[in-house]
Amino acid sequence: METSLGMGFTNYKSLYKGIYADAAEFGKLKAAMTLELENSPGKISVLCRQWEKANMELVRQAEKLEGTDFSRLSNAGLLDAIAGMVKRLRKSSSYIFMNHVFADYFEGWLNRLLLERVDDYAERKRFFQILSSPTRPTMLATQKRSLKRIAKAVRENGMWNSKRLLAEHAGRFAWMGYDTGIGKDLTVAEVKTQVKGFLGQSQEKKPRASRAEIMRRLGMGRKEELFLKIFxxxxxxxxxxxxxxxxxxxxxxxxxxEAARRLGAEYEDIVYLTFGEIEDSLGGKRIDFEEIGRRKRKFGLLMLGGHIYIFSGNEVSGLESQTDIPLDTREFSGLIANMGFVKGPVKIVATKSDLGKINIGDILVSKMTTPDFVVALERCSGIITDIGGITCHAAIIAREMEKPCITGTKFATSVLKDNDIVELDANRGVIRKVQACFSGRQRIPFPCASWQAMRWRRE
Structure with a gap:
């Protein structure tokens, strides 16, 4: 991170549900980078290009692995292959806090600009949504277009006669089931479920103001247009x-x-080991399967003064701060990530194993979303998260999929339970629980004020 952004952190904690950076260190990074933006915006553009280059180098390195017979490699050769990927994964992740810095800045800047120049509340929110959406095509948008084409074919020819298209999509987008090196290939069955979600959607396209049109209406100057471009x-x-x-x-x-095979383990076990632990195990050290089991339940990494400590299972609770939340809360709010309104049952997703309980039309509620949630997100009718801002994964996905989404509620996963009926009003940023309410108070894990909550995906 220091090499990429010119400043690193010495204190943070990365838990199974997110990362928390020390507020003072994050504040210094934010002050330095926003000053750079205001005085030398071109330097931020250079950082963005470097970040994209790091991402492309990661993919190129991964593509070099294709076709390799790993069973023929020595243990040292296998470790070299893993080390090369880990190095590029770290480089790709080293810029991540730039997004968090500018998400806060951008949200405040754009909201102030809209408040000054647009009187209507709903119009301000609509303009904000359009101006904060990506202008360049993403792979997620590409796979969505593919699903829409398949849905059209299914309407005309039936699911059975479209099986070739389903298989081609599953092969082309097999990576949709992964999150930072961990996951499983997208299956034809999952593609079918995604397509069924599109079959239930209206074919009518809603009229939408163009970005250029909105910028003209707001009378944006050259500096404002440059800021928007950089964001x-x-x-x-x-x-x-x-x-x-x-x-x-x-x-x-x-x-x-292959590493798992040599160690008498499974892929699902090996991904819970550090690189050093894999190296030691291939060198003859016994794998601690009990520790792996604890990490599968909960894991955490704590850095204090630059020293790293790993926690698992019940130990992780000691890293989580506590707060009192009234469980009879009927209405609470968050940030509008994508506008819309939906009413339906909620499903709480605490871990990946909960994704299977999402049915078409359910509202997905989670601490945060990660890339491997995508198939389940296709099925849901709306998204609610505890943490995250306007540029978090849930917000980006919601805009791509055109689903109502509210992020940053702080405690949605604690005050809601499976099958509660809620109204997700993402036009106003409000969630109302309309059925299955109950009273009580409970102490729950929640980040304390001395940490800045950040979205993270096991980097």
């Missing part, structure tokens, strides 16, 4: 990181599978 570059590079790490994850899987 879009930052958010595109951030999204590029997510997609490149998903693609790399799918291509890395055979390496981990």
């Amino acid at each position: 879009n570059e930052v958010f595109y590079a951030s999204n590029s990181r997510v997609e490149s790490q998903m693609i790399a994850g799918q291509k890395m899987r055979p390496v981990f599978e």
Whole structure:
């Protein structure tokens, strides 16, 4: 991070549900980078290009693995292959806090500008949504267009006669099931479920003002247009990181599978080990499967003064701060990530194993979303998260999929439970629980004020 952004952190904690940076260190990074933006915006554009280059290099390195017979490599050769990927994964991730810095700045800047120049509240929110959406095509948008084409074919010819298209899509977008090197290939069955979600959607396209039209109406000057361009570059590079790490994850899987085979383990076990632990195990050290089991339940990494400590299972609770939340809360709010209104049952997703309970029409509620949520997100009718801002993964996905989304609610996963009926009013940023309410108070894990909450995906 220091090499990429000119400043690094010595204190942070990365938990199974997100990362928390020390507020003072994050504040210094934010002050330095926003000053750079205001005085030398071109330097931020250079950083964005460097970030995109790091993402592309990750994918290129992953592509070199294709076709390799890893069973013929020595243990040292296998470790070299893993080390090369880990190095590029880290480089791709080293820019991530740039997104968090500018998400806060951009949100405040654009909201102030809209408040000054647009009187109507709904119009301000609509303009904000359009101006904060990516202008360059993403891989996620490409796969969405593919799904729409398949849905059209299914309407005309039926699901059975469209099976070739389903298989081609599953092969082309196999990486959609991965998150930073961990996951499984997208299956034809999952593609069918995604297509069924599109079959239930209206074919009518809603009229939408163009970005250029809105910028003209707002009377944006050259500096304002430049800021908007740079913010879009930052958010595109951030999204590029997510997609490149998903693609790399799918291509890395055979390496981990071979390492697991040699160690008498499974792929699902080996991905919970650090690189050093894999190296030690291939050198003859016994794998601690009990520790792997604890990490599968909960894991955490704490850095204090530059020293790293790893926690697992019940130990992780000690890293989580506590707060009191009234469980009889009927209405709470968050940030509008994508406008819309939907009413339906909620499903709480605490871990990837919960994704299977999402049915078409459910509202997905999670601490945050990660790339491997995508198939389940296609099925849901709306998204609610505890953490994240206007450029978090959930927000980007919601705009691409055109689903109502509210992020940054802080405690949605604690006050809601499976099958509660809620109204997700993403036009106003409000969630109302209309059925299955109950009273009580409970102490729950929640980040304390001395940490700045950040979205993270096991980098």
